Amino acid sequence: MAAPITLGGIVEQNITETGQILPESTSGELKRPPFGTRFLTDPRQVFQHNAWDNVEWTEEQEAAAKKKVQENSQPLPQEKQEDFDCRANEYWNEFYTIHENRFFKDRHWLFTEFPELAPQCRLNRDSCIGDHRAEDNEPHGLEQCQGQSSEVTPLAPVDGDFPGSSAMYRILEVGCGVGNTVFPILKTNNDPGLFVYCCDFSSTAVELVKANSEYDPGRCYAFVHDLGDEGAIYPVPDASMGVIVLIFVLSALHPDKMQASISRLARLLKPGGVLLLRDYGRYDMAQLRFKKGRCLSDNFYVRGDGTRVYFFTQGIHPSQGLQSHIYLRH
Numbered sequence: 001m002a003a004p005i006t007l008g009g010i011v012e013q014n015i016t017e018t019g020q021i022l023p024e025s026t027s028g029e030l031k032r033p034p035f036g037t038r039f040l041t042d043p044r045q046v047f048q049h050n051a052w053d054n055v056e057w058t059e060e061q062e063a064a065a066k067k068k069v070q071e072n073s074q075p076l077p078q079e080k081q082e083d084f085d086c087r088a089n090e091y092w093n094e095f096y097t098i099h100e101n102r103f104f105k106d107r108h109w110l111f112t113e114f115p116e117l118a119p120q121c122r123l124n125r126d127s128c129i130g131d132h133r134a135e136d137n138e139p140h141g142l143e144q145c146q147g148q149s150s151e152v153t154p155l156a157p158v159d160g161d162f163p164g165s166s167a168m169y170r171i172l173e174v175g176c177g178v179g180n181t182v183f184p185i186l187k188t189n190n191d192p193g194l195f196v197y198c199c200d201f202s203s204t205a206v207e208l209v210k211a212n213s214e215y216d217p218g219r220c221y222a223f224v225h226d227l228g229d230e231g232a233i234y235p236v237p238d239a240s241m242g243v244i245v246l247i248f249v250l251s252a253l254h255p256d257k258m259q260a261s262i263s264r265l266a267r268l269l270k271p272g273g274v275l276l277l278r279d280y281g282r283y284d285m286a287q288l289r290f291k292k293g294r295c296l297s298d299n300f301y302v303r304g305d306g307t308r309v310y311f312f313t314q315g316i317h318p319s320q321g322l323q324s325h326i327y328l329r330h
Helices: 059-071 078-086 088-099 125-129 182-188 203-211 255-268
Strands: 010-012 141-146 169-174 194-200 220-224 241-247 269-280 295-297 300-302 308-310
Touching: 078 088, 078 295, 088 203, 182 194, 182 220, 194 203, 203 220, 241 255, 255 269, 269 308
Parallel strands: 010 269, 169 194, 169 241, 194 220, 241 269
Antiparallel strands: 010 141, 141 269, 295 300, 300 308
């Protein structure tokens, strides 16, 4: 079975990016048991979680998944692939024009899976991580951390005039959509030294973020940015970010652009900063449901609305060299 992946992040497998009803704690807060504590003992509870620590596919199940993928792996003609690439911005703008902020739910699992985002982590990151393991309340996918150190310390003030230049702790989300990650962070973390940046390929999505009543220009800066454009300039200096977040974003890029995009983001990280990534895993049900005529290249597909998605697997990345920049969180 293809194992779940982690880039300071998670691999999604057999799940969609939707909410899930979970048990409440005595305080009324939702509790999401982390990986490493999920053991299926009663088959009747199989659908309680998206993934279990003690359940593996059989050889027959894995063979069936591989066969299904192979059956629908004939790539589209090159001219059609180029058309989808050139019109990617158009398709994402259409997506957000139609769905606005109704498609995705706020990611309340953020602080369980990524303790680096929790309010207290700026001052004491070790107590946030502990024996934490990524969990799966959304698509069980690629999760990995990138950085040269496990420490995420407060930033020294950065010289220059740019939004959030006086902040002591900066978080950047790339591919923010309509703010399903940004707004939970802002609502949960009231640290006056925090400043959050968010960008998206779609100008429509960014306008929806800015139109949200919870958008505060004093704590957040939203802007349009093409992650796949190596020459595009970020409105912040290099070595200024403590955390960079990509959730279901890298998979939307053409595989040939992934390495350069990650390398560029790494330059924005301060020493000890981390890159948190969550994305789709190989043999996700979303991949198995693709019909013929939707494959662009190996494990890279186009949806009916023109948006694209790549499915990752443990230790195998579409661009050689990406693995050297990350460590796996098992």
